Amino acid sequence: MSTETDRIEQIATQEYKYGFVTEVDTDVAPPGLNEDVIRMLSAKKNEPEFMLEWRLKAYRHWLTMVEPTWANVHYPAIDYQAIRYYAAPRMKPKGPDSLDEVDKEILRTYEKLGISLEEQKRLTGVAVDAVFDSVSVATTFKDKLAGLGIIFCSFSEAVQQHPELIKKYLGSVVPYSDNFFATLNSAVFSDGSFCYIPKGVRCPMELSTYFRINTADVGQFERTLIVAEEGSYVSYLEGCTAPIRDTNQLHAAVVELVALDDATIKYSTVQNWYPGDKEGRGGIYNFVTKRGKCVGARSKISWTQVETGSAITWKYPGCILQGDDSIGEFYSVAVVNNLQQADTGTKMIHIGKNTRSTIVSKGISAGRGQNSYRGLVKILKKASGARNYSQCDSLLIGDKCGAHTFPYLEVSNSSSQVEHEASTSKISDDQLFYCRQRGIKSEDAVNMIVNGYCKEVFKQLPMEFAVEAQKLLGVSLEGSVG
Amino acid sequence: MLKIRGLRASVGGKEILKGVDMAVNAGEVHAIMGPNGSGKSTLAHVLAGREGYVVTGGEVVYEGKNLLELAPELRAREGVFLAFQYPVEIPGVSNTYFLKASLNEIRKHRGLEELDAVDFLSLVRQKLKIVDIDQDLLNRPVNAGFSGGEKKRNEIFQMAVLEPRLAILDETDSGLDIDALRTIAGGVNKLRSSDKAIMVVTHYQRLLHYIVPDFVHVLLDGRIVKSGGKELALELEEKGYDWVQEEVGAQSR
Ligand SMILES: Nc1ncnc2c1ncn2[C@@H]1O[C@H](COP(=O)(O)OP(=O)(O)O)[C@@H](O)[C@H]1O
Ligand SMILES: [Mg+2]
Secondary structure (H helix, E strand, C coil), X not given: CCHHHHHHHCCCCCCCCCCCCCCCCEXXXXXXXXXXXXXXXXXXXXXXXXXXXXXXXXXXXXXXXXXXXXXXXCCCCCCCCCCECCEEECCCCCCCCCHHHCCHHHHHHHHHXXXXXXXXXXXXXXXXXXXXXXXXXXXXXXXXXXXXXXXXXXXXXXXXXXXXXXHHHCCCCCCCCCCHHHHHHHHHCCECEEEEECXXXXXXXXXXXXXXXXXXXXXXXXXXXXXXXXXXXXXXXXXXXXXXXXXXXXXXXXXXXXXXXXXXXXXXXXXXXXXXXXXXXXXXXXXXXXXXXXXXXXXXXXXXEEECCCCEEEECCEEEECCCCCEEEEEEEEEECCCCEEEEEEEEEECCCCCEEEEEEEEEECCCCEEXXXXXXXXXXXXXXXXXXXXXXXXXXXXXXXXXXXEEEEECCCCCEEEEEEEEEECCHHHHHHHHHCCCCHXXXXXXXXXXXXXXXXXXXXXXXXXXXXXXXXHHHCCCCC | CEEEEEEEEEECCXXXXXXXXXXXXXXXXXXEECCCCCCHHHHHHHHHCCCCEEEEEEEEEECCEEHHHCCHHHHHHCCEEEECCCCCCEEEEEHHHHHHHHHHHHHHHCCCCCCCHXXXXXXXXXXXXHXXXXXXXXXXXXXXXXXXXXXHHHHHHHHHHHCCCEEEEECCCCCCCHHHHHHHHHHHHHHCCCCCEEEEEECCCHHHHCCCCCEEEEEEXXXXXXXXXXXXXXXXXXXXXXXXXXXXXXXXX
């Protein structure tokens, strides 16, 4: 009977507003993957021997692995030989020392995306590392941070400047053999961000990496490593966009976080990769491994993610709670519209005593989107007094979409407490009509309801980001109702 | 203000309104009475523009405009307000936030400046007294977990804030105890004015002791079969709907 529902089915024709391509002179590798490509890549980056060895070890291991199929997502087989594993805007061999050396087109790209790399103009206290295709093109506020002993630079630079730290921590949370995509990343990762907060330092500004895929057929494989020494604090933001293309592009990143005694790392993502068009053509495959290790006692790692983009999202930011009394948190909003698919959730591994974890997952499905929450809470034998609270909510807009929940629980300790709550709700025609009868049009009503539903997660985000996330959600759901 | 002529409407392929005629002028209160299932809520929903109610004939002119052409939100902004028989819950959206958004949409439409949080709250404080609504309810999500009576109160509170030109109250009295009924009716009476009209849809006459109508219409099987002054409500109270039914039957025989 309801035409509200019919309209809900007239799916978004809203265009992805970040879908432009930047014309820059780019140095790209030919498609294909073999040991020579890896050697070439490592040589271009002038990497020390240990790095190349690590890559090759990963590559050889990867050859023995098969792509996972357990996730509730469907896509045609990826031809790994058709992907280019390296693309970089041509610059002076050493990489940019100042913004003057960065291609003007690239700077303009970031301006268009609302990110000014000209730090002097920035009033907001956010330091940005901009990654364009495979390479970090600029890092702002570096000097100011260096004064506090904070290292914030591109991964490549860290390999050159701080090899001892890289050697110590690379792969310490996500080993090179971890899973198919992480292992591929370990072999071919191009760049990413590195961040080190020394003992007792509270990082005075938000650190941020902004990822941008530009070149066609390029796989983006970045790696982020954040190390927080004893008693330190850092809040880190990650944003992503890509041009509109009608072929799929692979993004297989790895993020490793290490928190020592009493350290806190807050990691927020607003993921807005190109989701594909309304027929499901194109879009990014976002297959990402993110994991944090609370190595020290009383340390804390908190993941907040707002996932609006990508054709397919496959990611489970997790925490290994090794230190006693350590805390892991996961706050997530995942939106799928049109033909998007998301299989996302978290893993909380309780090892230390009195470790605590909180999971708040808010899935939103519209159009013909399919959204799955997959979460593992594992409490090991030694983790006495461990506690977990999980809340998984699904919101459906229209009746062609789906929500699925796969909670896994492995408890080997009888003194631990685990609590799980789940709900599924639907934005009903009655709700929309009620709003419209009060003068609020359907689209605004949906935004209002969705924002209300996501409040708990948004309040975890830094202010500016929360506003952006709210807007993004509005855009992602545009056209999902009348 | 409102002219309904020969209005026919069906729901799910079934004709419910079979030619409704009535005229409402500014300043008037009209009661629409009728047994359950006679089409009262259908009439209210058709006027408000609920999707799924298909108008198959007739016309509705509101303030000189073809009301049936307007999207529901535009009707609301033009001053048509429906107090729902079953107000829906909207979890996660605070009552005040919702009402502020609503009021500002209406104000924008009328070329007025939007109210900021401070002005809005002082307006709310002023209106709170009209229906004696618990302030706690304002911070809770819209209707979520409200009792039946609280939901009805909230509807009238919204009406007080939004100041509609034409308010349609659908069974606002149902499920209320006598004290609540008195307060709500008192609230509605305070909102009566020479430039506003109210349509009170009710199954029982008891509300009409408190909100005294200027006109009473009896809706029976999708038609208004009898209209009169407030004394018609009393007559109905005494003789029941069967009486009208018989009378109408006798006439058509
Ligand atoms: N959504 C609907 N689908 C089918 N029939 C409906 C629907 N809504 C109302 N009706 C029918 O329309 C008739 C009038 O209903 P309604 O207008 O709610 O009456 P009232 O408010 O006078 O009790 C009833 O027979 C009812 O069953
Ligand atoms: Mg009714």
